[in-house]
Amino acid sequence: MAVVVLAVLALVVTLVVVLSNSEITANPRCTITAPPDSPGLPTTWTLTPEQADSAATIVGVGRRLGVPDRAVTVALATAIQESGLANLRGGDRDSLGLFQQRPSQGWGSEDEILDPVYSATAFYTALVAVPGWTTMDVTVAAQTVQRSGFPEAYADHEPEARLMAVALLGQAPGAWTCVDLPAAPPADPGTGAVAELAARELGTSRLSGTQPAENGWALATWLVAHGERLALESVTYDGRTWTVASGAWETSGPADGRLSLRRIGQPA
Structure with missing residues (x-):
């Protein structure tokens, strides 16, 4: 019995060390x-x-x-x-x-x-x-x-x-990635904060639907670069999706020229 207890304790200690190291080595970056x-x-x-x-x-x-x-x-x-x-x-x-x-x-x-x-x-x-x-x-x-x-x-x-x-400026599709961003939901998980920021910086709050290629990638990249501030879970453009979990652009559907986003905790 003592051997089993010691083994369990050793496993717990190992998990604590691994989790602590993962927190220490987290390196949010783009x-x-x-x-x-x-x-x-x-x-x-x-x-x-x-x-x-x-x-x-x-x-x-x-x-x-x-x-x-x-x-x-x-x-x-x-x-x-x-x-x-x-x-x-x-x-x-x-x-x-x-x-x-x-x-x-x-x-x-x-x-x-x-x-x-x-x-x-x-x-x-x-x-x-x-x-x-x-x-x-x-x-x-x-x-x-x-x-x-x-x-x-x-x-x-x-x-x-x-x-x-x-x-x-949208001239290098999928060139901008961000990894290890915090995955905590914002106080308001709706899209209001995104629209407000877009209106101030870009002069438009239209960040969804079909977009021409260069403009679509410009908007998608702008979103990913603001990913931490806006607490984004994912950004999709033209059949490719960046997620906060993977930190990479991956094929997710047909190349349809459509832009969409999802914030962490946003209702489906």
Whole structure:
């Protein structure tokens, strides 16, 4: 009997250790994989969920404003350099937010700058007002807007900025995945929060039904990049589904051009 008890205790201890280690080693992250034959792009790039969320906002606002794709790359490279794609509450002197914009330099109030939608809108507005910005190198365009003390640093981040832009603009189907995201339901498992965020960033709350290929993948990727904030269980587009459980895009049905999503805990 004693042998059986010891064996059971050993099994319990083993399970506790395994479960504890799985919690310790959980590594929420998002990965972007470059399409084949993509010269100048890194093969893969990994971000934290916070960085993915910020990138999705920057690109979403760019799509709402209708700026050229190059503006999106400039904005992402700038935010990587300035804040590491984090909505910082401080910085050099009175710098704040994703782009380290300064209230004292006319970028807006502290509360406004700390709103990523506002700060991204302000950056794009300043960028497209620069004469000839479309023919400038990314680092020159960014520096013209930012007036940084390290003007050459923006160029270091152009490759990953381009990779993120390609994925979030829908030009690389299934390239963006997120794994090990928390699987806890939101306080309100309905779709209201999703529609509200989409309306603010994208200018539309229509995130279901048939979508043209590039737009559909742009929306699907935007959703996955915001997956942690929105507590998404799954996103499906054109017969492929990403789930929070698998963290990958898998074939789930016919290629029908339809987009749908499900939040954790959402009623069937």
